[in-house]
Amino acid sequence: MAAKLVIAVPSKGRLKEASNALFERIGLALRKTGHERRYSGMMPGLDGVEVAFLSAAEIVHQLKGGRVHIGLTGEDLVRETLPDVDGTVEFLAPLGFGRADVVVAVPDCWIDVSRMVDLEDVAAQFARVHGRRLRVATKYLNLTRRFFANAGVAGYRIVENVGATEGTPAAGTAELIVDITTTGATLAANHLKVLEDGLILHSQAHLFAARGAEWTKGAMQLRDAIVERLISNSH
Amino acid sequence: MAAESARKFEALEAQAATLLDVFKRGGYEQVAPSIIQPADIFLDQIGEAIRGRTYVFTDLSGEELCLRPDLTVPVSRLYLERHPRADVEARYCYNGPAFRFQRKGASQTHPREFRQAGIECFGVADRDSADIEVVLLAADAVRAAGLGEFRFRFGDIELFFALLDALSLPERWRLKLRHYFWRPPAFHALLSRLAKGESVESDGPAAELAATLPVQDRALAAEAVATYLEANDLILAGNRTLGEITDRLLDHAADLRAEPLPREVATVIDYFLAVEASPREAIDRIATIGKGASIDLGPTLYVLSRRFDLLEESGVNVDAATFATEFGRDLEYYSGLVFQIEAAGDETSPIAGGGRYDGLLRSVGARAEVPAVGSAIHTERLLASVKGFA
Numbered sequence: 039m040a041a042k043l044v045i046a047v048p049s050k051g052r053l054k055e056a057s058n059a060l061f062e063r064i065g066l067a068l069r070k071t072g073h074e075r076r077y078s079g080m081m082p083g084l085d086g087v088e089v090a091f092l093s094a095a096e097i098v099h100q101l102k103g104g105r106v107h108i109g110l111t112g113e114d115l116v117r118e119t120l121p122d123v124d125g126t127v128e129f130l131a132p133l134g135f136g137r138a139d140v141v142v143a144v145p146d147c148w149i150d151v152s153r154m155v156d157l158e159d160v161a162a163q164f165a166r167v168h169g170r171r172l173r174v175a176t177k178y179l180n181l182t183r184r185f186f187a188n189a190g191v192a193g194y195r196i197v198e199n200v201g202a203t204e205g206t207p208a209a210g211t212a213e214l215i216v217d218i219t220t221t222g223a224t225l226a227a228n229h230l231k232v233l234e235d236g237l238i239l240h241s242q243a244h245l246f247a248a249r250g251a252e253w254t255k256g257a258m259q260l261r262d263a264i265v266e267r268l269i270s271n272s273h
Numbered sequence: 274m275a276a277e278s279a280r281k282f283e284a285l286e287a288q289a290a291t292l293l294d295v296f297k298r299g300g301y302e303q304v305a306p307s308i309i310q311p312a313d314i315f316l317d318q319i320g321e322a323i324r325g326r327t328y329v330f331t332d333l334s335g336e337e338l339c340l341r342p343d344l345t346v347p348v349s350r351l352y353l354e355r356h357p358r359a360d361v362e363a364r365y366c367y368n369g370p371a372f373r374f375q376r377k378g379a380s381q382t383h384p385r386e387f388r389q390a391g392i393e394c395f396g397v398a399d400r401d402s403a404d405i406e407v408v409l410l411a412a413d414a415v416r417a418a419g420l421g422e423f424r425f426r427f428g429d430i431e432l433f434f435a436l437l438d439a440l441s442l443p444e445r446w447r448l449k450l451r452h453y454f455w456r457p458p459a460f461h462a463l464l465s466r467l468a469k470g471e472s473v474e475s476d477g478p479a480a481e482l483a484a485t486l487p488v489q490d491r492a493l494a495a496e497a498v499a500t501y502l503e504a505n506d507l508i509l510a511g512n513r514t515l516g517e518i519t520d521r522l523l524d525h526a527a528d529l530r531a532e533p534l535p536r537e538v539a540t541v542i543d544y545f546l547a548v549e550a551s552p553r554e555a556i557d558r559i560a561t562i563g564k565g566a567s568i569d570l571g572p573t574l575y576v577l578s579r580r581f582d583l584l585e586e587s588g589v590n591v592d593a594a595t596f597a598t599e600f601g602r603d604l605e606y607y608s609g610l611v612f613q614i615e616a617a618g619d620e621t622s623p624i625a626g627g628g629r630y631d632g633l634l635r636s637v638g639a640r641a642e643v644p645a646v647g648s649a650i651h652t653e654r655l656l657a658s659v660k661g662f663a
Binding site: 121145146147148149150151152155158159160162163164166167168169183190191192193195207208210213229 | 316325376448449452453455456458459462479482483498501502507508509510511512513514517518520521522525636
């Protein structure tokens with residue numbers, strides 16, 4: 039029988055274990071179909087559901103293209119990747135794990151800097167002294183641009199960084215960073231502090247629905263069934 | 274986006290030939306700078322408005338490159354390549370594609386790929402005459418292409434800096450206001466903060482430390498800051514130096530002791546930045562504002578008013594033009610005259626724009642400032658205005 043609903047779940051990374059455990063707990067354990075190395079599966083507890091195992095970032099792209107109906111991924115990736123979040127996906131349910139804050143952090147020796155307004159002053163001073171703009175290391179290009187623009191900070195440039203962002207200020211390849219943090223321990227170990235008003239996003243894992251997917255009656259029923267179990271099990 | 278029709282292609286080519294012909298007869302040599310440019314120079318020098326819209330990519334060797342979002346920087350680099358000492362006059366014209374990401378999707382008036390035709394004039398010491406030359410040539414070009422009715426909008430960044438210099442202000446506030454000029458919302462917030470005597474970071478350990486620093490002795494202050502860092506297990510890391518951190522704390526200490534910005538001064542700045550009128554009326558109003566504040570803007574206003582006399586003598590209908598003190602605040606490399614050419618009443622999609630950018634060449638590698646002024650025509654818009662191509 040052809041699948042009526044396709045759900046994408048993380049195949050690796052920090053969201054994988056927690057999402058597998060979640061579906062198991064609500065009686066919808068995920069099973070890979072065919073060979074163990076394949077990237078598709080099913081929910082024995084719910085007929086007609088096809089599971090696509092993808093990376094959290096890829097899930098956002100599949101949701102955007104409407105190639106999966108629903109998907110589990112981080113709010114940070116959704117807000118970073120989609121130019122029109124509300125027009126592209128619907129937030130079905132927050133899942134209570136994968137919590138991470140996207141924050142602006144500066145070297146903790148910058149005792150003259152505690153808030154976003156200080157950054158523009160520092161940018162002006164830095165340009166006078168060093169002849170160039172402050173560099174912000176991050177993989178969150180769009181979140182950073184939006185947040186800095188709203189805070190009136192413009193004298194910076196982004197250096198795209200997908201690796202160990204928190205090491206860049208000490209290494210001298212950037213002056214400050216925008217990154218995710220859960221406990222703040224990594225930031226502290228790298229002698230960085232979060233600005234008082236530097237919280238860009240309080241993120242967690244969500245179940246999203248793709249507005250652009252083909253929503254048959256069967257797909258909607260399966261979506262509702264999954265969401266209902268998630269909500270009734272969240273207490 | 275619909276493919277360009279053969280008819281539109283031919284019309285654009287013919288129009289480009291007309292524009293280049295006008296430029297070349299005006300003494301401008303045609304050049305064709307590279308479409309692919311090093312990303313660094315653009316990302317460092319151009320304002321965030323365009324930076325966020327530039328197509329940046331990494332090639333197979335790992336070099337960061339971009340598709341040029343405009344032609345002024347590439348032509349400036351070309352001038353420096355030909356004349357590394359930047360010590361000769363040069364006049365260049367061009368016609369070629371530029372690329373900008375359009376957040377709301379590409380459209381006819383805001384395409385992601387468009388053709389700019391323009392002129393750049395380098396190294397001419399007589400700035401006033403070079404300014405006039407460029408404005409007139411841009412006007413001649415759009416007229417030759419068939420644009421019968423258009424209006425000028427003018428501004429002059431220098432005027433605001435002259436106002437700041439004339440006002441009695443602590444130097445650190447002057448530097449701040451100069452910098453924030455390019456970021457209007459933050460500028461107004463800063464101005465009202467200074468006028469209320471509010472300090473942003475008047476609490477916290479940094480403020481306590483700042484209050485104890487010896488304001489007159491920078492070296493001693495730096496020592497005190499170093500001691501504080503050590504006592505609090507803060508390691509000095511990264512590119513900002515102890516001196517820079519100390520200087521900001523000293524500025525802060527000075528702010529704590531300073532009287533707030535007199536309300537009249539804040540009002541003068543607000544009134545000044547609200548001026549938008551025909552050039553002669555605008556100059557009158559600015560003179561009145563200056564007189565009210567007992568400051569002398571005479572020399573700057575004289576230069577400005579002479580510029581409009583010369584333009585009028587050359588056939589420009591100055592009374593139909595607009596002069597706005599705020600105009601030009603969004604492209605950070607402009608340093609003096611700024612202007613745009615608007616087709617009947619549409620100032621959001623100007624046909625052409627330009628201005629003076631004396632600081633740009635230094636930031637792309639020249640040893641000192643180089644007089645530079647130029648103008649670029651948005652050729653698709655020009656064609657749409659003239660021929661009604663949509």
